[in-house]
Amino acid sequence: MKSHSSALLAEVRSFRQNHPDVRYVDLIALDIPGHFYGKRYPVEMLEKVAAGSPLKLPQNAVLLGVQGGLFKIGDYCFNDGDPDANRRLVPGTLKPVSWESQPLGQMLITSDGTEAPIEFEPREVLAKVLERLHHKGIHPVVAFELEFYLFDKKLAGGLPQFARDPLSDDADDQPNLHIERLSRFSEVLDDMAQTAKDQGIDITVITAELGPGQFEINFGHLDDGLRAADWAALFSRSTRGVALKHGYRASFMAKPYLQYPGSGMHVHVSLYDSAGNNLLAAHQQQPLRHAVAGCLELLPHCMPIFSPNHNAFRRLGGTVNAATRASWGFEDRDACVRIPDSDPRNLRIEHRLASADANPYLVLAAILAGLEHGLETQREPFAPLNEDRNSGADFPLEMLDAVRAMRHQPVLRDKLGAEFVDVYCENKRQDHLAFQQEIHAREYRWFL
Template sequence: MKTPPCALLAEVRTFRQNHPDVRYVDLIALDIPGHFYGKRYPVEMLEKVAAGSPLKLPQNAVLLGVQGGLFKIGDYCFNDGDPDANRRLVPGTLKPVSWESQPLGQMLITSDGTPIEFEPREVLARVLQRLQHKGIHPMVAFELEFYLFDKKLANGLPQFPRDPLSDDADDQPNLHIERLSRFGVVLDDMAQTARDQGIDSTVITAELGPGQFEINFGHSDDALRAADWAALFCRSTRGVALKHGYRASFMAKPYLQFPGSGMHVHISLYDGAGNNLLAAHQQQPLRHAVAGCLQLLPHCMPIFAPNHNALRRLGGTVNAATRASWGFEDRDACVRIPESDPRNLRIEHRLASADANPYLVLAAILAGLEHGLETRQEPIAPLNDDRSSGTDFPVEMLDAVRAMQHHRVVRDTLGAEFVDVYCENKRQDHLAFQQEIHAREYRWFL
């Protein structure tokens, strides 16, 4: 439902009153690879947009590859005249930007009027609308892992972050809480900046990798807003890290010898009266939902592991699944069931990499839950009963794309147009990545 122009206009005017030094506002949206694109608007022009003036950006900006280039995808990009598409402001997202050298604001935008079928936020919105019509209301919380690096690269390679107390490299993998203190200044700034953006950030954990941390977000009954939080946190965290002399990265597997960074998503499902649907009938719907998740998981791998590096993360290290599996209180499973009371019974989907697109990850998980609740099939054995339980999923990008593009349920639940566009985008990105000879090839084959 659209917010009335008067409410948006009031939001912009209140922002201007509270932040009179801000002259420009970045209007931003997430593209298919998970990067923000948009325009920097003078704040006085933003008032006109809020009052109803059209806001247009090229439709094909959503289709950018990882490196920002355009690929020929069907008739898009090169045979369609590069048309503009209407966008609208997302209410409640106009916030100050504190990590830039000059005072700025930022605000999310999304499709307006005729939706862009392959826009990530629109894909999730369609899934949520369908669930709402069925009386299903998700409660969602994201968890994101990330690494800190030294600001300077060494021959293009990341360096361990310098411990601000000793000036030594933080090169020891551990879970010690003292690391939260040693990097407390930058971590506190990241958390406070997230809160300033309206993000309900909660627990911070020192993870196993050197310079690796995890941030948790509060549970939200607005699933779109929960995905907004995950996307905006990545943007603000990179900016805050640079301000403090570090690099922050959500790259899935920056070090082969250390754990990768994941995106964990907690989801409960409620009816209109607030009853937990997964807990009904001795938790039988939970089993159906798990079965649906596991059935669609191998066909959504380009979403959960969207690039060559993300596929490196799967298997071989701590708590990274190698097959589609589930279990109670088991972090080796793709789908974990945390211990909880019936009111808070939920799944934790642990497969996605931290650099995956949060809108698409959530859409794919919800599509799996929906499929399971409708087909009412029993899941495979949990890892608690059989440590070898699980089904294979593709770990090569071209195999993953083929498994996704022609799967009927994935096309029906996420949209056939989106699936075709997304799969071709991933295929072209993969082929472009291959078009470079690395030094290792000369060492091995010259």
């Protein structure tokens, strides 16, 4: 513990030396809907925390709804006295914030690794899954890919406007995959990539996607699943900030336009043993088939995680490469679980179902739980799409049905934690009901 504190203290002191103009640091963590919450600490107080002083925040901050409100979930929020819970600093995440008007720093905090971790904290849920896999000699290697849209900074009547092409000042309203779009928006995209690298994130490929103003960023493969999810969470935050600085609005909203493709979170996962052998490639790739079967079996019960809000369900089946059934295939982007062409060393799955605004910790935890379940049960998957284009299993396409499918699934309750499943499902149910407690203009047009 002393060496751990010493390393943190050295990190804070080095940061202060390299960034003497920074007076405050945002200590941040991801809540259930995937928003950052936390506190802004004077940097000298951060040094005390790094040296061992307690760091406490309300436990129920994790339970906030999409709009920041608290829901009654069991005894939480209104019958528990709103207690504090210990957090700790995540080593290696203290970085400068370059998109704010004043010099600032940020650092991730978490309850995992403390004496009493919060069972429903997203990062803790993933940490438990990874710890269990490591005890079994299974070591995941993970890479995220995130799609997002650029909009004009100003909304028009609450609705997004197409991003302005900086060369012509016209709206970038034509869907295309042209490489020229990367050149036209290079100033903001380069700043996004450099800012991410300054946060310690390994940015690799940048792609202009099919939707107008839509892009995809790929991250490097990591043998630390927690860090991989950290990268996805931190990238979302920095990208929104950089976009505003350049006069745009960046959004990871799943389906901002009905007529154009939605934005997804694609996750590549391979599994290795302690000697570095690819477990999925053994025995003529039979473990790969088992892992796929486990993923597909649990997928219909994980929909509140993969599609965490009303808008995310709009993305499914609407346009290109968005499935409406649990499916798999080799080199097939219509499948939920795609097997990219690769050599045995790099054999992996690509899970393509989650929306870009899903919580990356929970998405990865659900995927790994499915892979683990498949390796345990050793069942065969149904036919891949390459053999049968109608192959697949139905999954819920509406939030309340999805919550019902998740709440009592015994494998998920075991692998993700029964307390987490109960809390998460109730949070999603309450958020969905709150969303419906507003009459939209269309209702008046149709029924008034």
